[in-house]
Amino acid sequence: MNAYIAVPLAASVVAILVAFALVQWILRQDQGNEAMQKVARAIFQGAQAFLRRQYFTIGLLAIVGAIVVGLLLAILSGSAQSLGGITPFGIAWRTSVAFLIGAGCSALSGLIGMNVAVRSNSRVANAASRGLGQALLVGLRGGAVTGFLVIALSLLGVTLVYVIYSAIGPQSIDNTPVLIVGFGFGASFVALFAQLGGGIYTKAADVGADLVGKVEKDMPEDDPRNPAVIADLVGDNVGDCAGRGADLFESTAAENIGAMILGASVYETLGRNNVGWIIFPLVVVGLGIIASLIGLFAVRGTGLREPGADSKRDAGAIAMGRLNVGYYVTAAFAVLGMVGASYLLLGDKWYYFAAAGVVGILNSVAFVYITQYYTSGKWRPVREIAEASKTGPATNIIAGLAVGFENTALPVLAICASLGLAYFIGTLAGIERPGTGIISTGGIYATAAATMGMLMSAAYILAMDSFGPITDNAGGIVEMSNAPEEVRVVTDALDSVGNTTKALTKGYGIGSAALAAFLLFSAYLDVLQKNFKGAGTAYSVNLANPPVFIAALIGAMLIFLFSSLAIRAVGRAAQGMIEEVRRQIKANPKILTGEVDPDYAACVDISTRSALRQMVIPGVMVVVTPILIGLILGPEAAAGFLMVGTIAGILMALVMNNGGGAWDNAKKYIEAGFLKDENGVPLKKGTEAHKAGVVGDTVGDPFKDTAGPSLHVVIKLLSTVTLVLAPLFIFFHPQ
Amino acid sequence: MNAYIAVPLAASVVAILVAFALVQWILRQDQGNEAMQKVARAIFQGAQAFLRRQYFTIGLLAIVGAIVVGLLLAILSGSAQSLGGITPFGIAWRTSVAFLIGAGCSALSGLIGMNVAVRSNSRVANAASRGLGQALLVGLRGGAVTGFLVIALSLLGVTLVYVIYSAIGPQSIDNTPVLIVGFGFGASFVALFAQLGGGIYTKAADVGADLVGKVEKDMPEDDPRNPAVIADLVGDNVGDCAGRGADLFESTAAENIGAMILGASVYETLGRNNVGWIIFPLVVVGLGIIASLIGLFAVRGTGLREPGADSKRDAGAIAMGRLNVGYYVTAAFAVLGMVGASYLLLGDKWYYFAAAGVVGILNSVAFVYITQYYTSGKWRPVREIAEASKTGPATNIIAGLAVGFENTALPVLAICASLGLAYFIGTLAGIERPGTGIISTGGIYATAAATMGMLMSAAYILAMDSFGPITDNAGGIVEMSNAPEEVRVVTDALDSVGNTTKALTKGYGIGSAALAAFLLFSAYLDVLQKNFKGAGTAYSVNLANPPVFIAALIGAMLIFLFSSLAIRAVGRAAQGMIEEVRRQIKANPKILTGEVDPDYAACVDISTRSALRQMVIPGVMVVVTPILIGLILGPEAAAGFLMVGTIAGILMALVMNNGGGAWDNAKKYIEAGFLKDENGVPLKKGTEAHKAGVVGDTVGDPFKDTAGPSLHVVIKLLSTVTLVLAPLFIFFHPQ
Secondary structure (H helix, E strand, O other): OOHHHHHHHHHHHHHHHHHHHHHHHHHHOOOOOHHHHHHHHHHHHHHHHHHHHHHHHHHHHHHHHHHHHHHHHHHHOOOOHHHOOOOHHHHHHHHHHHHHHHHHHHHHHHHHHHHHHHHHHHHHHHHHHHOHHHHHHHHHHHHHHHHHHHHHHHHHHHHHHHHHHHHHOOOOHHHHHHHOHHHHHHHHHHHHHHHHHHHHHHHHHHHHHHHHHHHHOOOOOOOOOOOOHHHHHHHHHHHHHHHHHHHHHHHHHHHHHHHHHHHHHHHHHOOOOOOHHHHHHHHHHHHHHHHHHHHHHHOOOOOOOOOOOOOHHHHHHHHHHHHHHHHHHHHHHHHHHHHHHHHHHOHHHHHHHHHHHHHHHHHHHHHHHHHHHHHOOOOHHHHHHHHHHHHOHHHHHHHHHHHHHHOOHHHHHHHHHHHHHHHHHHHHOOOOOOOOOOOOHHHHHHHHHHHHHHHOOHHHHHHHHHHHHHHHHHHHHHHHOOOOHHHHHHHHHHHHHHHHHHHHHHHHHHHHHHHHHHHHHHHHHHHHHHOOOOOOOOOOOEOOOHHHHHHHHHHHHHHHHHHHHHHHHHHHHHHHHHHHHHHHHHHOOHHHHOOOOOOHHHHHHHHHHHHHHHHHHHHHHHHHHHHHHHHHHOHHHHHHHHHHHHHHHHHHHHHHHHHHHHHHHHHHHHHOOOOEOOOOOEOOOOOHHHHHHHHHHHHHHHHHHHHHHHHHHHHHHHHHHHHHHHHHHHHHOOO | OOHHHHHHHHHHHHHHHHHHHHHHHHHHOOOOOHHHHHHHHHHHHHHHHHHHHHHHHHHHHHHHHHHHHHHHHHHHOOOOHHHOOOOHHHHHHHHHHHHHHHHHHHHHHHHHHHHHHHHHHHHHHHHHHHOHHHHHHHHHHHHHHHHHHHHHHHHHHHHHHHHHHHHHOOOOHHHHHHHOHHHHHHHHHHHHHHHHHHHHHHHHHHHHHHHHHHHHOOOOOOOOOOOOHHHHHHHHHHHHHHHHHHHHHHHHHHHHHHHHHHHHHHHHHOOOOOOHHHHHHHHHHHHHHHHHHHHHHHOOOOOOOOOOOOOHHHHHHHHHHHHHHHHHHHHHHHHHHHHHHHHHHOHHHHHHHHHHHHHHHHHHHHHHHHHHHHHOOOOHHHHHHHHHHHHOHHHHHHHHHHHHHHOOHHHHHHHHHHHHHHHHHHHHOOOOOOOOOOOOHHHHHHHHHHHHHHHOOHHHHHHHHHHHHHHHHHHHHHHHOOOOHHHHHHHHHHHHHHHHHHHHHHHHHHHHHHHHHHHHHHHHHHHHHHOOOOOOOOOOOEOOOHHHHHHHHHHHHHHHHHHHHHHHHHHHHHHHHHHHHHHHHHHOOHHHHOOOOOOHHHHHHHHHHHHHHHHHHHHHHHHHHHHHHHHHHOHHHHHHHHHHHHHHHHHHHHHHHHHHHHHHHHHHHHHOOOOEOOOOOEOOOOOHHHHHHHHHHHHHHHHHHHHHHHHHHHHHHHHHHHHHHHHHHHHHOOO
């Protein structure tokens, strides 16, 4: 073992300590008046109830998953000679244990983060009365608890499992990374259900609340008379906070493990004398956490100009500027960390890989800009959708779908450029697996470095993301507790900033998922190569081979089918919600006059039950299909399935995320009065154009918050499943 | 040359003669009263004006294309040794000439078919007053002119070019098919612009007419007071008739050529003594035309029960039943033809390939059923969308998109099953290219046989398709000429049948495009294999190679971007149309009272100009991108691009076609009174649910009639472009 393994261990422990210090700091903040606390309590209880039931279901599924995978590997995988004498049973228990640890850590970080988020919201609402700066700080630090816990626990888990499995042997160091893939599989297993269930929950509530509240009854957002309002506020937490947390937990874990597998290849190729190649990813992510911590504390809450009632937009821009400072500080220190880690660990050609890592960091910046272009009201795409709203909902939808499909182009080109450039730089380092010809080990490792570079800012990005639901909730609490106008200005401004940061995180998530996926199936191929009988030639995934082509076609189809199920789940759950809200309002007219509180719990219950019921089938389908493909059609077909499924997944996730985001902001653009009729009169709320905008926003909801983010997870899950079960596929289909 | 080459020549000449006889028969029919003729004349003039300008633009583009491709091949492709001593210049001129002949034949068949269709419509309208049977017969035979001309000209063109190029040499017979790929490229080039331009035209007019007419002014369909009504009726012809004709012209040509290339491989592998392997596809398609002719004349117009005013649905079902008889007769004779052709041409293992061909015929039947399931009001998908309309346009759209994404599953499984089964059957025949290992030549040839089997009924299917716009137009003419109610019942019934047949043709089109694409890139790989220096090993398309993966990602992205441009083109053009219609109605209130005719020509002009302007960029993009990929990243990357682009194209086309069709029929389901509120009262026209249904229908319009059908063509175009330019890619990137 290399002494630098202390870096990820120390970094994650520091991050966890900081997270707990932040919790103490937040709990010391004033939690607001009784009215605020009452709303916050309702949100807290709703979130608790859902998460308890959700993680119970996920836990059951995970235990079944761990047992099935373990049994399959133990009984059927034969002897995996390439792992240095370890028995099938040895592979099996290590995989299952890693799976359960991964699943457990993921669930733990999600639960703690959520608990803090739902405690931060009323404190942000209260801090808002003391000014923008205070509220910004409380919101960001509340989000940072999730952000740092998630990334630190993920890193700590992978590092510890790696250290322990290395220590107990009997396999050699370079065969250890493959044994901890189970950790990534467990994490993605939990992430899939957490993101999908959370996504269904949040959008069923949101769509239901909006369609009756805003469209039929002309209520404002977060009106306490709306029976679905608490469910909506709970949804922000379980979808954006817990769901995205699990997503990035899993990204970090899977990318670390995939990169370590590729590192093991380089280690072996270069004569097994520098473990640095294997632990480089862990060190880089550790330094990324430190960079993110510096970025976090670079965000200051003082010296902000306080906004007047007429300058929400300015206030938002100022607050966003402060958050951006933190991001750029993080990126700058990430570059330093990447260069340092490469220099210390990667031998005399380190600078090639440092350069590739910087390409990854630049890719993350590119994704942030591209996402803003497609989802902000400042540029053509959102304006085009708003303009199309003038001729009604149909043209709004057509324009939105056109933007959604179009927005695949720039991100794909960015991914291709990053991958191509990193690969090219890596080939210059001249590290070749002897005799295999086609694939340059150095080139592939450089793409891994780029992926790690992109991932370095994950903790900060995730803090900004969790900032979103906290400020969104704070806005709701302020609205429902009848706080004065100047407080609303602050929370409205932060809420709009939160929307931007949520969109950015999704862009970041898909960009890193795309790189991660390439890395993971490179790792899968590496495993196949090692077990390939045709020594001296490269293992190839030949799309011209009919079974491979058929598997590829099914892989892409699975993505479409999954998207369909996710969208439909929201549609159905929302219809149930709409009927309940209508029923309550009809049954008791005093709800509308505000004399009687509606039955919030009934709506929370509908969301909870629909989400739990409808997350199982699509989730299980995504886990089982790659296994069937691998068993029936073989490991090469599984690779084709994986790659083409991944490509389709990247594209659909982009369509869903940014299309949905553009619809959302087109509506906001109209509400802000920027869309004008031929006489220059703004077409605000109440006009037909605005109603068309609301339709588009509603359609975009399941796109951007259910199907899209779940697809990030699906992409990586496909890779981890195939990677874990590769020995099985090879056993049944020996080359 | 083999004597059986006479079969395709004779069959296509017979079909052309029959088509002209049908023209005479149609022109002898009474063309209706003066009011009907006036409307028909307006449609005729609008269609003429558009097609003249459209084909002028396409002609210019085609000439430029032919010259550029010829020059590229002549100057840069080096010596293509594998074609038996033919010079680069020799390849170049043969390709360019074939390109121009293919483009010319495609344009010719489109123009003649259109001319007949716009002459048939008023005759169907008039025949409707003599009963359902007469109208059905005139409509189908009008459509048959397009159907048989298109397929016959395509077959005749390919056969003649093949015979002539074989005769002039110097290359051997088995190298000839590659030289006529230019014909397929020319045909797909024309088809792309014909389908895309026609699709934009028709939907700009349709969406514009509906959104102002139906939604804002409460007019019925085809109301003469609507300024966009003539443009809408013209659109049916240029989109469905000319566009789909060019699509299937190109399918037939490209599939014939691709199958011949694969046949040449088998011919060579088995010792060059049976040309039957090469001409089998031509003979099969020739026999398919004969089968389709028998099917056509099996449809009788007599003995039909005449519908009363309250039984439109019954009348439609009866008429559809008659058309189905023709289809089943065609399919039965196709099986006979397939078995016969295999027996006569494919040596002693003929029965394997006959069986694979029957798999293809069964696949076409499966597609017909699956398409009906997803787009007919009788089953769950359409009803689900209709139900979702109760809660407004947003849930209607969400449900429609869910259905659209979901409906990729069954067709993909059908394609996978057909391909897999045909391939498996073919491998049993035991024809292996010596030493190449992976790819079974017999298996691949069997997939070609399946493709040809699917294509045998193309002429009949296309006749049913062109029946659609003719009866749609007839309905419009009846409506606008104030014909009596009993006539309307007949035309309404036929119109709804036409909608079904149009949907079926699109399903058939995508199914055959998917098979064709697999066949074409098998042909492309065959060309690469022949030029592959690594003799004795199979040429493979390795997705794990980063440039191949990058190309694949770009291939899928291109499909999304193209869809975006196609949808957006309709949205923009429709907005222009909406503004013009509103302007006319506002400028002259007498239009609404019916005292003054609106300015139809102004709307026709808007559709024409938008379509021509907006078809060029997406079209050129699709042609140029594969060329750039091949030149920059090499032939293997081009293959990856092609395959993954094809997979994405198949899926998106399914989403677009059937999603759009489902939305359309959900609206019709509501209009027919099948959707009921909680008290059992039908939610018909005028209700909010119906308005939501109209929004969905409008969104579906550019899906199903612009982007979807254009994607069929794109899929095949990508293959023909790469196939034509393969020598160039190989020259720049020798293995």
